[in-house]
Amino acid sequence: MNWIISANSKMYDHSSSFEHYGSIDWRQGNAKFLLGDMVYIYCTRPLMMIQYKCKIDRVNLDSTQIRDDKQYWIDKDEYYKSLNGKFMTLRLIEQVSNEQMRFENLKKYGLKAAPQGPIRIKNERLLNHIETYFTDNYQIDFFPDILKEDQIEYEGAKKLVLVNRYERSSKARENAIRYHGLNCKVCDLNFKKVYGKIGEGFIHIHHLIPINEIGESYKIDFENDLIPVCPNCHAMLHRKLNGKEPTVYELKQILKKKNT
Incomplete structure (x- = not known):
């Protein structure tokens, strides 16, 4: 399955965390993520674009089974809140900064609203667009x-x-x-x-x-x-x-x- 999830860079420094470790242990929430699923991460304002493609390597982890990433949390209160619940490990596959991945372009292919929570990509037209243009070959x-x-x-x-x-x-x-x-x-x-x-x-x-x-x-x-x-x-x-x-x-x- 393919998913879109959202990330707020004012809350957590995803870029540096991926740069240093190549993966992030992410809160699962209530979505039914499975091992091997592909996850695209949509960065919220001001970027408003998909920038990361990841694969799920582990699921259903508790806070004792994940790495401590407190240094990447800008909002420390949210860090402590994040320790509750289950986690999954997202391994970075690729990252780009491509105009085709902006919300205004994704909307043309079926993304109805800017992602807030997990979205399973069921729209084949949207998935084809993401898979085709999630590359630096089209960036300017x-x-x-x-x-x-x-x-x-x-x-x-x-x-x-x-x-x-x-x-x-x-x-x-x-x-x-x-x-x-x-x-x-x-x-x-x-x-x-x-x-x-x-x-x-x-x-x-x-x-x-x-x-x-x-x-x-x-x-x-x-x-x-x-x-x-x-x-x-x-x-x-x-x-x-x-x-x-x-x-x-x-x-x-x-x-x-x-x-x-």
Whole structure:
């Protein structure tokens, strides 16, 4: 079976909990969840979108059988309340930040209202939409780091950049922005302040560890591996200075000298 459940990020830091452990022990409530069921987690306001896909690995647990996740609870009173009742373990399968998963789009395919409690997905049209678009292949956010110059192809004015799964991770981008903000870490440019509404939410994300040095098993640390930079500074970070790409500090020093 497939389900949608809701999550309030003002109450519990789901993003960090999944990032650190890969699973969350979740209150079951009265819904008839079964081992192996797929669960999509809908994040409430201000996000109003499905962001997590999970599989149920354990059910009917009591508070002595789950990990203590008090550190992730923003509302400590709710943490103590949460210890009552039965729990299930949700193992993270995938996480995205995709426009197609927003409530306004899900409503077009049969989701009647923003999820409050567990919803079993019986509408095949809605399930097909979620399963088709729950991927970073459709997201429009930027991770323009490249592996090699010869992997860039040009079609007129259009540049096609080959990317891997690290560059396509919209959730990693979202976490990096949530942690670092939207100002360029080199020149401090904020697109919304300069361009108004059209610049809202726009920024590039730079990998401090070059993509070609990341192995398949590497786990991105959004706090230490990713930083927001404007496109100009991003391009300069991938230029060669004495045979090497400059560090963020070195580029800041170059900019500082030019402006004094």
